Amino acid sequence: MTKSGADHLNSLDDGRCVLIDGAQVPCVTTDPGFRNAARSVASLYDFQSAPENVERMTFAVPGTGRRVNRAWQLPTSYAELVQRREALVAWAELHHGFMGRSPDHVASTLGAMFMGQHIYAAHAGGRPNAVRDYYEYARDNDLYVTYVVIDPQGDRSKSTTQGANAGVAVAIVDEDSEGITIRGAKMLGTGAALSNELMVTTLRPLNPEDSHLAFTVVVPIGLKGLKLLSRRSYEQSATSEFDYPLSSRYDENDALIYFDDCKVPWERVFVHRDPIAQLAQWHETPAHSYQNYQSAIRLMVKLRFLLGLARRIAETNGTTAFPSVMQTLGELAADAAMIEAFVFGMEAKGQQYGPYFVPDRGLLYAAQVQAQRLYPRMVTAIRELAGGGLIMLPSSVADLVNPDIARLIWRTQHGAIGSGMDRVKLMKLAWDALGSEFGSRHLQYEMFYSGPRTTTAGMAHRTCNWSAAEAGVDAMLAGFDVPTL
Ligand SMILES: Cc1cc2nc3c(=O)[nH]c(=O)nc-3n(C[C@H](O)[C@H](O)[C@H](O)COP(=O)(O)OP(=O)(O)OC[C@H]3O[C@@H](n4cnc5c(N)ncnc54)[C@H](O)[C@@H]3O)c2cc1C
Known part of the structure; x- marks a missing residue:
């Protein structure tokens, strides 16, 4: 069973x-x-x-x-490895990436x-x-x-x-x-x-x-x-x-x-x-990178969810055709795609560890450094798209079951798409993801669950193939000199 x-x-x-x-x-x-x-x-x-x-x-x-x-x-x-990842994605989709230590x-x-x-x-x-x-x-x-x-x-x-x-x-x-x-x-x-x-x-x-x-x-x-x-x-x-x-x-x-x-x-x-x-x-075992590969998979799912929220907020506010909003949405899409690319890259660049096939460590640490930078950036960008709509909300569901208050709420809550109810539900969800005590704890979580930045950058530093990076520099330096007179 x-x-x-x-x-x-x-x-x-x-x-x-x-x-x-x-x-x-x-x-x-x-x-x-x-x-x-x-x-x-x-x-x-x-x-x-x-x-x-x-x-x-x-x-x-x-x-x-x-x-x-x-x-x-x-x-x-x-x-x-990919088959296992697909199961991890299916689980993360059930909580939209909001349960970090599933x-x-x-x-x-x-x-x-x-x-x-x-x-x-x-x-x-x-x-x-x-x-x-x-x-x-x-x-x-x-x-x-x-x-x-x-x-x-x-x-x-x-x-x-x-x-x-x-x-x-x-x-x-x-x-x-x-x-x-x-x-x-x-x-x-x-x-x-x-x-x-x-x-x-x-x-x-x-x-x-x-x-x-x-x-x-x-x-x-x-x-x-x-x-x-x-x-x-x-x-x-x-x-x-x-x-x-x-x-x-x-x-x-x-x-x-x-x-x-x-x-x-x-x-x-x-x-x-x-x-x-x-x-x-x-x-020396794959423990650290394998557990954090799971975290990257979860984050990939969560960022897709935040991206969806961003798009729906812009649609509701009727701002999707503004060039600056398109730019913000495009940058958010690129940030979310970066973590997805890291997940696929870690797998494609994976290696044998004895009989086992494990994801690439170097890319994992690079993903952590990028994730710690991009999560706060994404949260700020979505809040910027949303404006006061995150706050212009009924105090609680109790307002909606009082007919006198509800009448005023439905006269004032509207959007470029959907009903007033759609707007209220969306903005309440967005506030919980981005600004409530829960949303704020998530910001702290994504900034720290893998260690402070000094630690994640230290691991990226330790696992970088510096000689491959410097080989091109050496080749370039060897290719020119002081001209002989
Ligand atoms: C929401 C949340 C959930 C967590 N869940 C877990 C969990 O499930 N399991 C678990 O074991 N841990 C968990 N943690 C703890 C997490 O691993 C640590 O927060 C993280 O490792 C950072 O350690 P710290 O909080 O002690 O911060 P510190 O190490 O004290 O760092 C805080 C700041 O101090 C400065 N600083 C500290 N030391 C240095 C240094 N040497 N050089 C330069 N600057 C420095 C930096 O500005 C750094 O950002 C969680 C944390 C949070 C916020």
Whole structure:
């Protein structure tokens, strides 16, 4: 049986400790701060288990034959990579790219770590059997896994162990024959409250003396001592689906995670006290690039949606024939097409990694740098196209059911196309995508989910083929000299 939405919702009722607005949430599937987003995740599993989608969205697990999402698939050829991408696109289209840490994200990380088991085996602190067994377990159960890879922001002028930073980030505080005990915090568990399990790890390089920080584990969200300190719920503050069509459905949540002396069994430990292995698992396996390739696919879908919004706003405002508006729409189309081109390019330039076929890393890092620049630019450009229409809106759906107020609204809301209702719905949707608290968080997400710009540009710098770039310069320089007199 393929995993269904009901299976997923049932799996979330595990006593997890989600803290919000001064209290613990009894159950995320019924709580007004989380339930709609939980249903949106569930709808992904319902989609994959619909008979007409099973082949497109799932593959048969070797051995058991159970069908699970293609996010777990390990492509061995270009054709399989594309087939997997088509499944990821179909999922992203269900939320229009607004759920950044959907289950296919960390499934990609885990699949790529599995591909790179030999990297773990090459280091004293690497535990390849745990990686293999966990990947198979998570795949076979089609788990939704999220992750936290960053230390809480404190004083970035000091290291994790210096000054007021000391003792805040999660660290190994004890270990015995059964496993390790971890204590401290990590940011930011996007989607964690809606997921089954959480990977806890560190992405940045660590010093040799920081071996207590150098570990990678995966734990159930319901683990004793694991606490999710949720940010404000935009879903809960969305007054209605009509007023906030995106916030009310796709608020995947972000939480600071605190590990209050959590015991983790050895079979869940991928890296143990080894700063070199800790870093190598990201960059010597395809983990980092394969997970972010999923992000680029999701962003491609989201930008197509934003492009559609931009066009419909201009059509509604009757501005599509103005040359400056055509220029703006053309530039937006080019920005959206750039990410699409990167996705296709990463695949076309993909390489074998052992028996597996993986997307090109260099193009992935180039895509991240471009994405961080273009998303804020696109949001600003669409707001510029929209003008005051994003704000000239009824205060809430309640205005529309009061006949006296509704009469005035329908006399004043109109556009070059469609009805007054079409305009109100469109502008409410656009505001939620671009300007509401939810829309604003999305701007922050796209600017930071892959790290600050200094980090993404650093990776683009490291993976650039500088000698190929300089070869042309050398050839040119060799071709002329001071003329002999
Ligand atoms: C909405 C959202 C969702 C997220 N979801 C997740 C998630 O699911 N899992 C997860 O692990 N993480 C998540 N994150 C965290 C994300 O990975 C980090 O925000 C990102 O890596 C940047 O780290 P930081 O926020 O500590 O910013 P910092 O590293 O503190 O950077 C902030 C700014 O400080 C300056 N700066 C800092 N250091 C330097 C430097 N060395 N050189 C030059 N300038 C510097 C730059 O201006 C930089 O833009 C999420 C973040 C956001 C905003």
